[in-house]
Amino acid sequence: MPQLRKDPVIGRWVIISAERGKRPSDFIVEPERKRGGFCPFCEGNEDRTPPEVLAYRDPGTAPNSPGWRIRVVPNKYPALRIEGELNRRGDGVYDYMNGVGAHEVIIETPQHGLDLFDLGVEQIEDVWWAIRDRILDLKKDVRFKYILVFKNHGAAAGASLEHTHSQLIAMPIIPKRVMEELDGYQKYYSYKERCIFCDIIRQEKESGKRVVLENDRFIAFEPFAPRFPFETWVLPKKHVLHFEDSQKVDYADLAAIMKETLRRINLALSHPPYNFIIHTAPLVHDEYLDFHWHIEIIPKLTKVAGFEWGSGFYINPTPPEDAAQFLKEIEPES
């Protein structure tokens, strides 16, 4: 059983995956990433993943058989396990609990060799619907406090399989970075009685200098104080607490703006590895809690690592105004 442990100084929970139990020699030989060769996410290989928990498929086709457009399966090597009690306990100054949670993979297309931004807008829209369906289902489990949805694209960004997919982890804690965002949100709200993200959108639209793209319901821009070159945020213009509270028109516009933003990042930076993370409110919240969900995209361009991790101090060599200009200048998809 994986364990969730809390750093007693910082208050950050981490998963200690004793079952994976990596020994020193496991790090010496960097594990080979399957590029080419057999792919368990391809159509026809449905028996090589755990049984699907959701699929959008052709009428009349059986579960775990070909005929699907989107398929969601449990992660074969889950970071957290679905069975069991949390069993919160202490050991002197330390706190821990069982690593209970859900870890699922959203296979975004049956076709190998495509990136998310290569898919049609309707297909990308279906990815959001699948994520929403899974969140609504997992929300019923009272053990879970947060559902983290993210995409690792490219080996250097942590993807262990090439076939385009996103991931979802339902967990019994709220990750540190999310807590910080919620705290910052609250602090601003209690001072201004306005949403900080709504204010940011207003200011970014007015100045225009960091905006990359905009459609009816979404805006994509480079944040004012990005840690990484070409870090890009995509926000719904309407103030909405949870990703899963969006409507059909929202998901359609989100599909369109994500496709075009990722396509431009891909062109500008020559197929960079990247991550995106959906920042949304926790599942359980008291009546004062409010938030404005959004997506943060981080291309993986720089090698620098431990220093930033250890200090929380970031040096970004590309001003976001320059990055926005580069991304804006790429010709729109015809």
Place this chain on the structure above:
Amino acid sequence: MPQLRKDPVIGRWVIISAERGKRPSDFIVEPERKRGGFCPFCEGNEDRTPPEVLAYRDPGTAPNSPGWRIRVVPNKYPALRIEGELNRRGDGVYDYMNGVGAHEVIIETPQHGLDLFDLGVEQIEDVWWAIRDRILDLKKDVRFKYILVFKNHGAAAGASLEHTHSQLIAMPIIPKRVMEELDGYQKYYSYKERCIFCDIIRQEKESGKRVVLENDRFIAFEPFAPRFPFETWVLPKKHVLHFEDSQKVDYADLAAIMKETLRRINLALSHPPYNFIIHTAPLVHDEYLDFHWHIEIIPKLTKVAGFEWGSGFYINPTPPEDAAQFLKEIEPES
């Protein structure tokens, strides 16, 4: 002039280095790291660095000439600039100021091809003295709030030159991660009226299962909730606020334990890139502020990046108890 910008939600300051001004094409071709070839840190090449601000050298030798054991020079490509006023200002919801600070390099030995842990204990002790001397000097500058001391070892950990060196950045803000540690420290103190780090040392010594090494004045152990495999902390057993408040006996013991800890990490993991960061209290502090300085060592073993950066959520495949066992079992240096 570099700019310091504050994220309005999270409250994290980052350096936007407009002068480095990296364009998309700069990321496409990963810049070549100089391995072999000319080294500006080697003895005899003193004219290829900015003039030294400190050197421990043989009597009678001139500044910026051979004959030194340790040499401290300004970084040729500084993240922050020493001249100018902070000029704090706002722009709507955003806050920024000039990138004023000092960025220095501690060249730990005149000899190329050695690692810090290859040096003699007295030579490593001199590294601590040089850092201390520079901190005491920079502390006089009232513009600075924090001095971050760190080491990047190996290209993958962010080192751009192979010749063993540490770095120091004096800055007009307190980095986010340091603030979090101070906050966590205070929270525990106000509840328990005890230092969390002193309590951790007590508990680690008692259980022994995460301890790697110990000498009279220092202890090295794997933290209870590490983000990374083989993350290792080195703490003075005596409660001391600032790194620079240590005494001769402390620096001698610190040199011995750091040499042996890094040597073991190097052996266990086959010369991994690594970072270490000195966590010490800010320069300016009110009377209630307290802390217990220490060093955090992070071997760079895993590729995963943006997801953890974006979420603050870490999955560690190596339990710290296992890591401690591996490091303990390596035969001590004779």
